[in-house]
């Protein structure tokens with residue numbers, strides 16, 4: 001079978017594909033146009049897909065009837081119309097668990113960077129604007145004993161809550177599709193409604209899976225209900241927050257600060273007004289960017305490809321219904 005790999009992935013993944021006797025098609029150009037990418041997809045039976053830019057929807061499946069499976073190099077699968085893929089019996093795999101530590105580390109890091117305005121303060125030193133010690137300047141806020149609100153307490157949300165509890169003795173509240181009994185037992189996490197989460201949290205960290213129905217979930221009417229000291233952290237997907245509304249909430253003092261690893265659009269425009277604010281820290285979607293996580297992702301994605309090519313079930317399949325008769 002032919003597998004199309006649209007970006008270079010760690011060597012351990014390529015080795016697994018070679019050992020699985022797959023015929024590998026690599027993307028020839030560094031920044032392919034949509035048409036160039038689509039042409040390569042048309043030749044493949046399986047796509048090993050890196051990045052969130054390429055969408056796998058009805059239009060794509062119609063254009064590439066030969067494609068039988070998609071192995072994503074990500075745990076998030078919002079770039080795929082899963083319902084449509086399942087209808088066509090196209091198996092979709094993702095890369096859970098191996099990146100939970102790295103991604104929750106980034107959420108934890110952003111929370112601390114924002115709480116002490118690290119971004120702004122390092123820029124101050126670099127620009128020569130560090131003048132003198134002042135008792136009233138550059139005051140941050142401490143995180144000890146605060147309430148962390150997790151939206152989407154799954155694999156990554158759990159690890160973020162665990163770190164916040166261990167490091168800062170935080171109270172954990174969460175809103176999820178269902179109760180997370182492990183978190184309730186081990187972290188004393190309390191299930192709350194979305195409204196309660198918004199009103200009671202000192203820090204909100206988003207770790208839910210994104211769907212288009214949740215676009216702009218965090219908008220002015222939601223920011224208005226938050227505490228004034230609220231630190232907003234999004235490492236899930238940029239579509240969850242409305243960037244303009246977030247900016248307004250920050251400059252009007254409705255909330256205190258924001259740390260983003262994901263933006264809408266990505267990459268963020270370099271003239272985004274958010275980048276001018278002292279209590280904001282933006283990272284370029286680096287949640288899973290560690291050697292360890294990326295090699296785990298390469299392994300899982302390649303194993304999904306090989307399993308599918310042998311007629312076996314993908315080990316980490318998003319839509320296992322495709323294997324039912």
Ligand SMILES: NC(=O)C1=CN([C@@H]2O[C@H](COP(=O)(O)OP(=O)(O)OC[C@H]3O[C@@H](n4cnc5c(N)ncnc54)[C@H](O)[C@@H]3O)[C@@H](O)[C@H]2O)C=CC1
Nearest residue numbers: 076103152153154155156175176177208209235236287288
């Ligand atoms: N910044 C980065 O580099 C990375 C970002 N991510 C993002 O993190 C997300 C979460 O990953 P995992 O923790 O592995 O997924 P998961 O599936 O283990 O956890 C997500 C949880 O969110 C819940 N959920 C979904 N929609 C919800 C809603 N509207 N309200 C409340 N709860 C909701 C689900 O029930 C589930 O418990 C991914 O889908 C991806 O978008 C993942 C890895 C790296």
Ligand SMILES: O=C(O)C(=O)CO
Nearest residue numbers: 073074075076099288
């Ligand atoms: O895995 C994901 O969903 C990412 O966003 C990148 O690792």
